[in-house]
Amino acid sequence: MAAFGAFVTRSGDPAADPALRGGTPQRGAGGENGDVEPAPEPTTERFQPSVPRMLLRGLVRHCPRCGTGHLFTRWFRMVERCPGCGHRFRREEGFQLGAYVINFTLTEGLVCLVVGGYIVAAAANPDVAIWPVILAGVLASIVTPIAFFPFSRTIWAAVDLALTPLDLVEQAEAETALAAAAAAAAAAAAAAARSSGERGPEGRAP
Numbered sequence: 518m519a520a521f522g523a524f525v526t527r528s529g530d531p532a533a534d535p536a537l538r539g540g541t542p543q544r545g546a547g548g549e550n551g552d553v554e555p556a557p558e559p560t561t562e563r564f565q566p567s568v569p570r571m572l573l574r575g576l577v578r579h580c581p582r583c584g585t586g587h588l589f590t591r592w593f594r595m596v597e598r599c600p601g602c603g604h605r606f607r608r609e610e611g612f613q614l615g616a617y618v619i620n621f622t623l624t625e626g627l628v629c630l631v632v633g634g635y636i637v638a639a640a641a642n643p644d645v646a647i648w649p650v651i652l653a654g655v656l657a658s659i660v661t662p663i664a665f666f667p668f669s670r671t672i673w674a675a676v677d678l679a680l681t682p683l684d685l686v687e688q689a690e691a692e693t694a695l696a697a698a699a700a701a702a703a704a705a706a707a708a709a710a711r712s713s714g715e716r717g718p719e720g721r722a723p
């Protein structure tokens with residue numbers, strides 16, 4: 518259970534996990550021999566959530582691998598890689614096809630429910646109005662795919678990850694991308710601090 522507790526902590530806030538942020542860079546930063554660590558080489562998957570947990574994360578638009586949220590810059594625009602674990606969601610061409618099938622199935626299911634409800638109601642009362650049914654069907658077929666779009670992406674990402682866990686190459690790519698993003702963020706922060714430090718005294722100088 519200790520391992521599970523550690524996992525919960527990591528999934529709750531991956532960015533705050535020292536093992537996630539500092540594990541690889543520390544090895545490279547040690548520099549005992551002046552060598553730069555070329556790339557991390559994971560031997561086992563650090564993120565091993567259960568299938569139900571991955572699906573639950575997908576249902577709330579979070580990364581199925583690490584649980585990080587805020588994966589959409591806009592309603593229809595998903596980030597390429599998870600900012601928490603570096604996982605590349607579009608693992609192969611046609612990734613979005615699975616999300617499309619999920620979205621289509623839900624939409625058609627809702628339309629079938631509406632039509633089925635009308636059939637049941639019409640069987641009991643032949644005079645029941647059909648216009649509300651048509652309106653509900655049209656609304657369901659238009660609104661549902663739009664509203665469910667981001668959820669279908671993350672749910673499919675969870676299904677995809679459950680069906681095909683990351684191989685070692687994908688794990689290494691995720692680690693490398695995460696380290697590169699952290700390095701770029703650190704460099705940007707340092708440049709911003711340096712820039713503000715240079716401007717400050719100059720601006721105030723008589």
Ligand SMILES: [Zn+2]
Nearest residue numbers: 580583599602
């Ligand atoms: Zn992630």
